[in-house]
Amino acid sequence: MADNAQTMSEHVIVIERELDAPRELVWQVWTDPDEVAKWWGPEHFTTPREKIEFDLKPGGTCRMTMVGPDGQEYPDDGYFGVVEPPQRLSFGQDSTPHEMIESGETTVEFIDLGGGRTKVVVTSRMVCADELPGMARLGWGSQLDKLAALLAGRAG
């Protein structure tokens, strides 16, 4: 138990979305920093144009800083993996600020649905410590214990 080595495992989320726009346009909006600055977010965050640096080729720089509503900056320093216009793009980070999360890589597939429509499939892989989801569940368990104790107190 004194061993500090962690077992890491992959956690994958897949999100699909159909968009009313032709594939070439979706690719452009996803890979041109001028366009990315207008939608990347997340909500209530901005990603200022001057803080985006793309070198759109395999192994090229993919760096952007998101700015929170309170002005705090969240830099994301990564690289592009696969760059296959207009159908496939991947990007990832070498490291994250959190010890239990090793890296993340996201692949986006742009599928032409015809009639000026495109489906994007985002597959995001996060390598994090095996125990992390289990620990998160402990948090729920402990909250529910408190709730049970509270209710028992009311009942008594």
Next chain:
Amino acid sequence: MATDQLSLTFSALADPTRRAILARLAEDGEVTVNELAKPFPLSVQAVSKHLKVLERAGLITRGRTAQLRPSRLEGAPLLAVAEWLEQYRGLWEGRLDRLATHLRDIQRKAEDDG
């Protein structure tokens, strides 16, 4: 919850002994340092050090009874971890919403201009 608090939680959780201590507390409620030290090949002093890290991260609180000071688990920072894991999906959903809106706006603008 502030990112700093989350980082503090993550680094406290990064050690397997500390995770085992939390798991034990989740099961048994209040446990003294002597009882906690038993299953580990560690001294009571070493376990005390781990408890200090957990206490600083807000993951446990310790009783005020002078010698024993039993520890108990505090769930809130762990809930923040659960939230963080779930937020990741929400982050992408929100991002794709904004992408769809942006695509609609630029196409509408192109139509108006043409």
